[in-house]
Amino acid sequence: MTAPTASSSRSRPVALLLAGLGGLWAAAPAEAHPHVWVTTKAEIAYGEGGRVTGIRNVWTFDAAYSAFVTQGLDTNHDGKLTPDELAGLATENTANLAEFSYFTKLKVAGKEQLFADPTEPRMAMEGDKLTLSFLLPLKAPAAQGRGVAALEIYDPSYFVAFSLSEEADVARLAGAPAGCVATVTRPKAEPGKSADGKTADAAKPGLSEAFFEALTAASNYGVQFANRILVACP
DSSP states (O other): OOOOOSOHHHHHHHHHHSTTHHHHHHHSOTTOOOOEEEEEEEEEEEOGGGEEEEEEEEEEEOHHHHHHHTTTOOTTOSSOOOHHHHHHHHHHHHHHGGGGGGGEEEEETTEEOOBOOOEEEEEEEETTEEEEEEEEEEEEEEEOTTSEEEEEEOOTTOSEEEEEOOSTTSEEEESOOTTOEEEEEOOSSOTTBOTTSOBHHHHOTTOOHHHHHTOOTTOOGGGGGOEEEEEEOO
């Protein structure tokens, strides 16, 4: 993994978010923020008694990051990257996300849920983009009843811009009670841009790269770009 090359507040997510991201940051233009773009899908899993049991995240990274992080992983030199060749990277990346709570927040019937260790990490190269999937089990299944399950995916430090996929399976329910319906809520401004299409820095001149360097996993700046999936059950 590339060693951190800047302030600890900035380099910590760089070093721990995904293997190799530190080098990508070092090569990124100083004025650019965010630095990585991820398109997300999510599956909310239900178990016995209609309880929520976990979240399966599916994240597709932008082509530039995908090319950077997979350098040297084509071990048989056939020009293709297989899930087996990507298995180690998938496991490392998923484990490293723990410090940032996997950029995933879930409330069930108004109560924030805690996640157990992730399972089933997998990566696949689809065209020129890398997709990571992993299951986040809840530490204890949560009864939703007639309440709402609210899932948010975002990076508080806004180093990574998450956006919900436009595909029909962006929000899936697995084993949910009959009648449960998922709806998605997208941020008003596209991640990385303001409503008028300018970059985050250009839209707000007072927010320099130094401002972003000071953000941590405990910051609230990125919440304005949060992607939300709401599940209501009868």
